[in-house]
Structure formats: C-alpha cells, structure tokens
Amino acid sequence: MSDFPVSLLKGYEDFMSGRYVEESGRYRSLAEKGQKPHTLMIACCDSRAAPETIFNCGPGELFVVRNVANLVPPYEPDGQFHATSAALEYAVQALKIRDIVVMGHGRCGGIQAALDPMDEPLSPGDFIGKWMGMLRSTADQIPSTEIMTQSERQTALERVSIRNSIANLKTFPCIRILEEKGSMRIHGAWFDISTGELWVMDGKTGDFIRPQA
Amino acid sequence: MSDFPVSLLKGYEDFMSGRYVEESGRYRSLAEKGQKPHTLMIACCDSRAAPETIFNCGPGELFVVRNVANLVPPYEPDGQFHATSAALEYAVQALKIRDIVVMGHGRCGGIQAALDPMDEPLSPGDFIGKWMGMLRSTADQIPSTEIMTQSERQTALERVSIRNSIANLKTFPCIRILEEKGSMRIHGAWFDISTGELWVMDGKTGDFIRPQA
Amino acid sequence: MSDFPVSLLKGYEDFMSGRYVEESGRYRSLAEKGQKPHTLMIACCDSRAAPETIFNCGPGELFVVRNVANLVPPYEPDGQFHATSAALEYAVQALKIRDIVVMGHGRCGGIQAALDPMDEPLSPGDFIGKWMGMLRSTADQIPSTEIMTQSERQTALERVSIRNSIANLKTFPCIRILEEKGSMRIHGAWFDISTGELWVMDGKTGDFIRPQA
Amino acid sequence: MSDFPVSLLKGYEDFMSGRYVEESGRYRSLAEKGQKPHTLMIACCDSRAAPETIFNCGPGELFVVRNVANLVPPYEPDGQFHATSAALEYAVQALKIRDIVVMGHGRCGGIQAALDPMDEPLSPGDFIGKWMGMLRSTADQIPSTEIMTQSERQTALERVSIRNSIANLKTFPCIRILEEKGSMRIHGAWFDISTGELWVMDGKTGDFIRPQA
Known part of the structure; x- marks a missing residue:
C-alpha cells in the first residue's frame, strides 16, 4: 500500500x-x-507559471527545462553534472529542436533572492545562493530603491536575466552555429502572474512588448 | 514585430x-x-510527461524541476552551479514543501542514453554523456539484450533511477533531517506514456505498483 | 471404504x-x-495458475503440461525419461497441435529458487535445485537487490525464463521445421496472480504487453 | 501487436x-x-481430464503436475533434469503437502502407446517411446487381444500404471518416511471420460471402486 x-x-x-x-x-x-517537440522551453519551477498551461500545449509539443528562475548558465565543458546544458544539448542535437524560448515571470522568488541576497544562506550548502550568483554582477547594477521601486527593480532583473540567459545560450557552439546559419530561433517571454499578460521579447531591441493580436 | x-x-x-x-x-x-505549492515534483523534460497535465494540477499546486531523466544528483556542497540542488533547497527551506515526488516515465531518451551510451558524444561538450554518467555504474548492472528485451532493460533502469534519485535526495541534510522527524514524505512515480498508466512506488519495498482505485 | x-x-x-x-x-x-485440442499449454504446477480456469476452457481444448516453473528443457535425444519433451512430441506429432503457449505467472516458487538458491537442498536428491539449474546462468545475470527490488528481479526472471523456454522449444527439430514453414505458432503469456492481469508476449520484441481489448 | x-x-x-x-x-x-494447496495431483496432459474441472477446485487448492499418462518415475538422484521428481520434492518439502493423488483416465493415448508401441517413433528423438518405456515390462504382461478385449487391456494398463506410479512414489525417501510415520496419504483415482464416472483406488487391495456417496 x-x-x-x-x-x-x-x-x-x-x-x-x-x-x-x-x-x-x-x-x-x-x-x-517518439517525441518531436516543436519548442524547447526554459522555464521556472514556480508553481504559478507552468508553460503547458499558459501556452495551452498538449503532449508532444514542449520539451521543458525548469529550474529556479529559468536560468541558462554559460557554456562550461568541464567534467561536472550540468542539468540545463545537458537538456539543451539533447534538445538541439538529438531532437533537432529549432525554437528555444526562455520564459520568465513576475514575482520570481529566485530573482528576488538575487536582487536582495539573504544574510544567511537557506541551508549550509547555499545552493540557491550559488545558483543565483550567476546573476550577481548583473543584479549589482540594478539601481537601489532610492531610484526605482522594489517592484520595478524586480521586473527589471527578471527581464535582464532573460536576455542574459539568451546570451549564454549563444555561447554553446551548437546553438551559435545554427543561429548564424539562420536555422535556430531564440525567443524571450515574460508572464505576469497577476494579470495573465504575456510579454514577448523583441529580438532586435531586447524590449518586452505585448504581442500583436 | x-x-x-x-x-x-x-x-x-x-x-x-x-x-x-x-x-x-x-x-x-x-x-x-505568494505561492504555497503542496508538492515538489522532479520530472523529466520530455514533452509527453508534463506533471501538471498528468495530475490535472492548476496554478499554485506543483513546484516543478524538470531536467533530463528527472535525476537528483547527490549532495555536493561545492562552489558550482547546481540547478537541481538549488531548486530542492528553495522548495524545502523557503517554500516549506513537505511532499516530494520523483516522477519518471517510459521511453525516456535520457535513460536510453545511459543504457546504451553513444560512441560519439552529441556535441564536443558531451553534457548528456556526463549528466547521464550519474547512472553509469547502475546501468552497467542491467542485463544485456541476450537476457532482457530492450524495452524491459529500459523500464528497469527508469525505475532503478527513480530509487537512485530518492536515495540521493536523502543525502541532503535538510531533507534527511525532516524525513527522520517524520515531517517529509518522498514518493516515486512512473508514467507509461503509451497507455497512460500511472505506477507509484511502494515506499517499503521500492516496487512500482498500480495505485488502488 | x-x-x-x-x-x-x-x-x-x-x-x-x-x-x-x-x-x-x-x-x-x-x-x-478422441481429443483434438487447439493448444498445447506449458504451465506451472502452481495452484493459483490453472490454465483451464484462467482461459475459461472446457474439456477437449487444452493439452496441458505442468511442471515447476513451466520450463521447457533443450532438445536432448538421449536415453532418459523426459516428461516435457515426451508431451511436446505427442502434442505436435500425434495430436498435430499447431499453437503452443508457454505460460508463466507471478510469485513463482520455482523461479524464486532459481534466483536465490538455498544453501541446503530441499532433500538429498536436490531435484528442484537441478531442475531450476536449467536457469542458473540466466539467473546469474539478473541484477542484485542493490539495484532491483526482489519483486522486480522475480518478474524479470519469470519473463526471461518464458523466452528461454520458447528458445528451447525451437531446438526441437519437429517444432523448428513447422515454424519455419509458417504452420506452427509459439506464444508466451504471463499471469499476475495478484491482480488477475494477463500479459502476452510480443513475438517480435519478446516484450510482455497487455492484450488490446 | x-x-x-x-x-x-x-x-x-x-x-x-x-x-x-x-x-x-x-x-x-x-x-x-503464498499458496497452501491441500493436494498434489499427478495427472495426465489430456485435454479431457483437467483436475480442477473434475474436482471443481478453485485457486489455491491443487498443486498439479501434468505429464503424458500421469507417470511417476522411480527415484533417481542423478544429475539430470527430472520434471516430475522436482515437482514432488517441491510439493512435499517446501509446500508440506500431505495428500498425493495419482489420477489416470480412460482412453489415455500414452497408455495406448505403451500397450501397442508403434513400429516407427513419432520423431527421431522418440521421447514418447522412451517415456512410456517406463511401463514396458508391465505392459508386456497384459494379455493379448486373444484373451482380453482391446478396451479391457487399455483400462487394465491404465490402472496398473497408477499402482506402479504409487509404488515409485514410495521410492522417494522423503515420501516413504512421511508415509511410514502416518503423516502422508497417497491416493489413486481414475476418471472415465465417456461417462464422467470417478473411480478411486482402495488403498489396501489396490482395486478401483466407485466412492460411496
């Protein structure tokens, strides 16, 4: 039983x-x-932002990586276990997926932790501290609350982080090569949990805009 | 545009x-x-096994990690980026989740790669090879196709791997301590993509059984 | 009296x-x-797996061999008494049966004995030890309980053993010749005593699957 | 499929x-x-004489060996595979069964083959010829058709053979010892396929009689 x-x-x-x-x-x-998903989605673990729900996708459509704050680390071909890089490699090389979406969302707890690191780590291993450390130097450049509201700072880092992950994606040789040949498309998206609004990234400017109906 | x-x-x-x-x-x-999910779900990236779909969950219910083959690495408090460990820590320490499900599924491409490693890595970084290397010594003990069919070998390793991940979960001090106090429950599940059948792990024996109606 | x-x-x-x-x-x-049974059934002695009951068969339908663990030994045309080979020969040559089913089942005591041989034989003759010795080299390739649960090991060997018996069936010239001519069909089946589920063997892959309703 | x-x-x-x-x-x-059958039944493969049907038994009641002509070979503790002896040993030593029934029936093809051996074996292996050879010296003592009708000869050998198997049963040390201690009972039965009549053996005289209602 x-x-x-x-x-x-x-x-x-x-x-x-x-x-x-x-x-x-x-x-x-x-x-x-076998599966033949059209899109690799890099999303957050957050319980309020499931990609299949938001994009109304059925079985077989999305190959989904979910980690805290939907981060892509830079290409590091060392001997370590790299959950996200392994998924990337499998999606691009084995499944031949040619659309990648990095999907962030509002009120992300991971982004908040990067923005305002706790004095004490959550546990002695401090895995969240190290993981979000990927954004440390970027987060340090977000203006203080004397300049921007806390909510503005959070949204700003959520979006900067998506552009950051897209830049890291392009450090992977297999992705860079395909994108240069025009056969790989990389997208950014940001979901507003509170209102249900979807914002997509303009590939040229990096701005997040409401998609045209 | x-x-x-x-x-x-x-x-x-x-x-x-x-x-x-x-x-x-x-x-x-x-x-x-803020979110208050009842369950941390460690699931696979596979497009055919979205946890929210299979468990018919709405927003706010599941905190979901998805990596290739739903693996949990052992506790390694080094300086590296650990996507899965960071999510675990956040779920248990920040969100106070007390039910963890490791959810595998049939026909998993990652498990297949662990079972029969390719001669050539998918890319020079060989991220999949290293990631699934977590199961190498276990995979080596699955009998050859002279004894078990390829499908039987695959199912066997899929289930062994879930038990392996659950054992690794218990190497995290925060989880072990909570489980010993009886305030953390860890579960295994396996979804048969072909038939839609769900099998859940018996916590005592480790066997996968059909849940009683 | x-x-x-x-x-x-x-x-x-x-x-x-x-x-x-x-x-x-x-x-x-x-x-x-005289009898004209449609099927030769090679089944186990187990009191919980009577073929006539499970297949709801009446008199005249099944010619039934029952030995411990439903084994077929390889073709050995020596001078010994061969209970199973004699029944095979009679079924195929005298009764002209053209469908053979090797039917195993869960929780088989004979398979358990092959998997984990006792230190002491049941009796000085050690007939069970010798009989199940037919599976010794195969049983040695099933992973230990560190990798698979006892129940998984048992089911694995039960199914491997059915394929083994089917392979042995084909070492009998009369069966091999008929099968090559397409006029003999050999089947595998496995009955789950606990749930009543019947699984049948896919002739191409050797996998055991639930028959389509 | x-x-x-x-x-x-x-x-x-x-x-x-x-x-x-x-x-x-x-x-x-x-x-x-686990099973705890009350009776070990040694019966024939014949499709018209299934013990569970004739004795209206449900799951768990009968541990059933079925071979051609329900024969028990003599105790031979050599290195060979002995299907029937292995089942005997398992029933008596592992399952602790204390009632054994040797059940024959009318119009048995195996008995017929022992009575009037074919000039040519059924197949080059001649497994039936060797198996029924167990009864050769006994069969040679059945009078010719000049003395008894063919049907009488057949019924006679069917019954002689049951007594023969019971004698062989008692060459197994584990059975002989238990019987001498009074904790093992061995029975004979003969089923008339044509009329449905059951005849049981009188343990003292060896005669087959209709059981008292």
Missing part, C-alpha cells in the same frame, strides 16, 4: 477520465514514434 | 479566453499572497 | 451435479472421437 | 468478467500469503 498523496491520485483520475480519453491515441502514437 | 512562434501565441490566446477566465482570481491571489 | 480426500469427493459431486450436466454430451463425444 | 490466439483471449475475458469478479479477493490473498 502506497502513501502517495491522495490529491495527486485524484488529479490523475480526473486526467484519465477526462483529457486522456480524447488524447489516448495521441499518447500511444507519441510512444511509438 | 516579434517573431515569437505563432503556435505558441495561438495557444496563449486559447488559455486567456478559456481556462484563465475561470482562474483569473486564483492567479491574482497567488500573485499577491 | 476409501480414504480418498472428502473435499475432493465433494468437489467431484459438485462437478457431476453442475457443469457435467451440461457438458456430458461433449465428454461422450470427446471419448468416442 | 501480438498474435496471441483469439479464442484464448476471449476465454480470458470471460474469466475476468465472470469467475474472477467473485474470486479477486482470494487471488489477491493467495498472492500475498
């Missing part, structure tokens, strides 16, 4: 008696033929 | 005119009060 | 006053015309 | 929607607690 959370089992039953009924053929076909 | 993928913009419009209409209040409330 | 077990006599009376009333004509006809 | 015989799949569905509905608890309990 398992002690698996009852709420999840209930949700699974709803899935099976609901959505799965219509999509069972699609699942079976995706199992037999 | 953005070159943001049209299919994603279309999906977003469907979200806004559909699900969001009913859930706008919930999003607004989650923005104001 | 016989000391024949009363429970069996009671069961026989139930058979005569129940099922036999409807099937007496069929028994009489089968006695006069 | 499996090519598993459709008639068997249909029978399985009937089992699942019929008998299994009532007995699912019993199967689950037998899986969890």
Whole structure:
C-alpha cells in the first residue's frame, strides 16, 4: 500500500477520465514514434507559471527545462553534472529542436533572492545562493530603491536575466552555429502572474512588448 | 514585430479566453499572497510527461524541476552551479514543501542514453554523456539484450533511477533531517506514456505498483 | 471404504451435479472421437495458475503440461525419461497441435529458487535445485537487490525464463521445421496472480504487453 | 501487436468478467500469503481430464503436475533434469503437502502407446517411446487381444500404471518416511471420460471402486 498523496491520485483520475480519453491515441502514437517537440522551453519551477498551461500545449509539443528562475548558465565543458546544458544539448542535437524560448515571470522568488541576497544562506550548502550568483554582477547594477521601486527593480532583473540567459545560450557552439546559419530561433517571454499578460521579447531591441493580436 | 512562434501565441490566446477566465482570481491571489505549492515534483523534460497535465494540477499546486531523466544528483556542497540542488533547497527551506515526488516515465531518451551510451558524444561538450554518467555504474548492472528485451532493460533502469534519485535526495541534510522527524514524505512515480498508466512506488519495498482505485 | 480426500469427493459431486450436466454430451463425444485440442499449454504446477480456469476452457481444448516453473528443457535425444519433451512430441506429432503457449505467472516458487538458491537442498536428491539449474546462468545475470527490488528481479526472471523456454522449444527439430514453414505458432503469456492481469508476449520484441481489448 | 490466439483471449475475458469478479479477493490473498494447496495431483496432459474441472477446485487448492499418462518415475538422484521428481520434492518439502493423488483416465493415448508401441517413433528423438518405456515390462504382461478385449487391456494398463506410479512414489525417501510415520496419504483415482464416472483406488487391495456417496 502506497502513501502517495491522495490529491495527486485524484488529479490523475480526473486526467484519465477526462483529457486522456480524447488524447489516448495521441499518447500511444507519441510512444511509438517518439517525441518531436516543436519548442524547447526554459522555464521556472514556480508553481504559478507552468508553460503547458499558459501556452495551452498538449503532449508532444514542449520539451521543458525548469529550474529556479529559468536560468541558462554559460557554456562550461568541464567534467561536472550540468542539468540545463545537458537538456539543451539533447534538445538541439538529438531532437533537432529549432525554437528555444526562455520564459520568465513576475514575482520570481529566485530573482528576488538575487536582487536582495539573504544574510544567511537557506541551508549550509547555499545552493540557491550559488545558483543565483550567476546573476550577481548583473543584479549589482540594478539601481537601489532610492531610484526605482522594489517592484520595478524586480521586473527589471527578471527581464535582464532573460536576455542574459539568451546570451549564454549563444555561447554553446551548437546553438551559435545554427543561429548564424539562420536555422535556430531564440525567443524571450515574460508572464505576469497577476494579470495573465504575456510579454514577448523583441529580438532586435531586447524590449518586452505585448504581442500583436 | 516579434517573431515569437505563432503556435505558441495561438495557444496563449486559447488559455486567456478559456481556462484563465475561470482562474483569473486564483492567479491574482497567488500573485499577491505568494505561492504555497503542496508538492515538489522532479520530472523529466520530455514533452509527453508534463506533471501538471498528468495530475490535472492548476496554478499554485506543483513546484516543478524538470531536467533530463528527472535525476537528483547527490549532495555536493561545492562552489558550482547546481540547478537541481538549488531548486530542492528553495522548495524545502523557503517554500516549506513537505511532499516530494520523483516522477519518471517510459521511453525516456535520457535513460536510453545511459543504457546504451553513444560512441560519439552529441556535441564536443558531451553534457548528456556526463549528466547521464550519474547512472553509469547502475546501468552497467542491467542485463544485456541476450537476457532482457530492450524495452524491459529500459523500464528497469527508469525505475532503478527513480530509487537512485530518492536515495540521493536523502543525502541532503535538510531533507534527511525532516524525513527522520517524520515531517517529509518522498514518493516515486512512473508514467507509461503509451497507455497512460500511472505506477507509484511502494515506499517499503521500492516496487512500482498500480495505485488502488 | 476409501480414504480418498472428502473435499475432493465433494468437489467431484459438485462437478457431476453442475457443469457435467451440461457438458456430458461433449465428454461422450470427446471419448468416442478422441481429443483434438487447439493448444498445447506449458504451465506451472502452481495452484493459483490453472490454465483451464484462467482461459475459461472446457474439456477437449487444452493439452496441458505442468511442471515447476513451466520450463521447457533443450532438445536432448538421449536415453532418459523426459516428461516435457515426451508431451511436446505427442502434442505436435500425434495430436498435430499447431499453437503452443508457454505460460508463466507471478510469485513463482520455482523461479524464486532459481534466483536465490538455498544453501541446503530441499532433500538429498536436490531435484528442484537441478531442475531450476536449467536457469542458473540466466539467473546469474539478473541484477542484485542493490539495484532491483526482489519483486522486480522475480518478474524479470519469470519473463526471461518464458523466452528461454520458447528458445528451447525451437531446438526441437519437429517444432523448428513447422515454424519455419509458417504452420506452427509459439506464444508466451504471463499471469499476475495478484491482480488477475494477463500479459502476452510480443513475438517480435519478446516484450510482455497487455492484450488490446 | 501480438498474435496471441483469439479464442484464448476471449476465454480470458470471460474469466475476468465472470469467475474472477467473485474470486479477486482470494487471488489477491493467495498472492500475498503464498499458496497452501491441500493436494498434489499427478495427472495426465489430456485435454479431457483437467483436475480442477473434475474436482471443481478453485485457486489455491491443487498443486498439479501434468505429464503424458500421469507417470511417476522411480527415484533417481542423478544429475539430470527430472520434471516430475522436482515437482514432488517441491510439493512435499517446501509446500508440506500431505495428500498425493495419482489420477489416470480412460482412453489415455500414452497408455495406448505403451500397450501397442508403434513400429516407427513419432520423431527421431522418440521421447514418447522412451517415456512410456517406463511401463514396458508391465505392459508386456497384459494379455493379448486373444484373451482380453482391446478396451479391457487399455483400462487394465491404465490402472496398473497408477499402482506402479504409487509404488515409485514410495521410492522417494522423503515420501516413504512421511508415509511410514502416518503423516502422508497417497491416493489413486481414475476418471472415465465417456461417462464422467470417478473411480478411486482402495488403498489396501489396490482395486478401483466407485466412492460411496
């Protein structure tokens, strides 16, 4: 007898008696033929910003990396375990995905931690401190609350961070080469949890704008 | 004018005119009060195994890490960037999540790569090779295709890997301490993409079983 | 006065006053015309896996060999008594049966003995040890309990053993020749005692799958 | 997609929607607690003489060996594979079964082959010829058709053979010792396929008689 959370089992039953009924053929076909997702989505772990929900995507559409604050680290071909780089490599080289979206969102706890580091690490390992340290030098350049409101600072770093991750993406040789050949497209997006608004990045200027209907 | 993928913009419009209409209040409330997800889900990037879909979860329910093959590396408090460990720490220490699910699935490309490593890495960085190298010594103990079919070997390693990740979870002091105090529950789950079946791990034996209806 | 077990006599009376009333004509006809079973079933002695029960078969349908762990030994045309080979020969050559099913099941005591041989034989003759020795080299390749749970190891060997028996079946010239001519079909099946689920072997891959409804 | 015989799949569905509905608890309990059958039945492969049917037994009651002509070979502790001896040993030593029934039946093809050996073996391996050779010297003592009808000769050898197997059973040390201590009971039975009559052996005289109602 398992002690698996009852709420999840209930949700699974709803899935099976609901959505799965219509999509069972699609699942079976995706199992037999393998996945061929159109987009690699680099998103945040945040429970309020699930990409499949926001983009209304079904099985087989999005290959999704989720880490704290949707960060892409720079290319570092050392001997370490690199969760995000491994997913990138698999998506681009094995699955041949040619659209990448770095998707941030408002009120991101990770960005907040980068902006205003705690005096004490959350745990002795200080993994969040180190992970968000990727943004340290950038965060240091966001003006203080004497200049910008706390909310403005947060949104600013959320967006700077997306551009930062896109720059890091381009340090990966396989991505840079494909993009230079015009066969790879990299996009930025920012989701406002409070209002449901989606903002997408203008590839030329880096600005975040409301997409045209 | 953005070159943001049209299919994603279309999906977003469907979200806004559909699900969001009913859930706008919930999003607004989650923005104001912050997230309080009940479960940390460590899942795979695979486009066919989105946790929110399979467990029919709405905004605010699941804090989701997604990496290739839903792996948890062992506790390594060094100076590196650790995407998964950072998410763990944030979930447990900042969000106070007390249920963790490691969720694997059938036909996982990462597990396949661990089982039968390619002669040539996917790219010079060989990130997938290094990432799945976490399972190398375990994968070496799965019998060859002379004994088990390729599909059986794959399922076996998928499940072994979940137990492996759960063992690694318990190397994190903050998790081990909470579990020993009885205030942290760690679960395993395995989703069969082909049939939609969910199998959950029996915490005592480690076996994967169909949950009782 | 016989000391024949009363429970069996009671069961026989139930058979005569129940099922036999409807099937007496069929028994009489089968006695006069001889049997013409459609399937040779190689099954286990286990009291929980009777083929006639599980496949709801009546008199005249199944020619059934039952030995410990439903094993088929390899073709050995020596001077010994070979219970299983004799039954095979009779089924194929005298009765002209053209469908053979090797039917295993979960929690098989014989397979368990092959997986984890006892230090002491059950009796000085050690017949079980020798009989299950047929699987020794295969069993040695199943990973230890450090990698797979005891239940997973057991299911794995149960299924490997069915494929093994099917391979041995094909070492019998009369079977091999008929199969090559396309007039003999060999099948594998595995019955889950706990749930009643039947899994059948995919002839191409050797995988065990739930039959399509 | 499996090519598993459709008639068997249909029978399985009937089992699942019929008998299994009532007995699912019993199967689950037998899986969890293990089998504890009351009787070891040594029966024939013949499709017309399934013990579970004739004795109306449910799951968990009978541990069943089925070979051609329900023979028990003499105790031979050599290095060979002995299907029947292995099952005996497992039933008596591991399962502690204390009632053994050797069950023969009318119109047995194996007995017929022992009575009137074919000029040519069924196949070059001649497994049936060797297997039924166990009865050769006994069969040679059955009078010719000048004295007894063919049907009388056949029934005679069927019954002689049951007594023969019972004598062989007692060459197994573990059985002989238990029987001498009075804690093992060995029975003979003979089923008339044509009429459905059951005859049981009188332990003292060896005669086959109709059991008292």
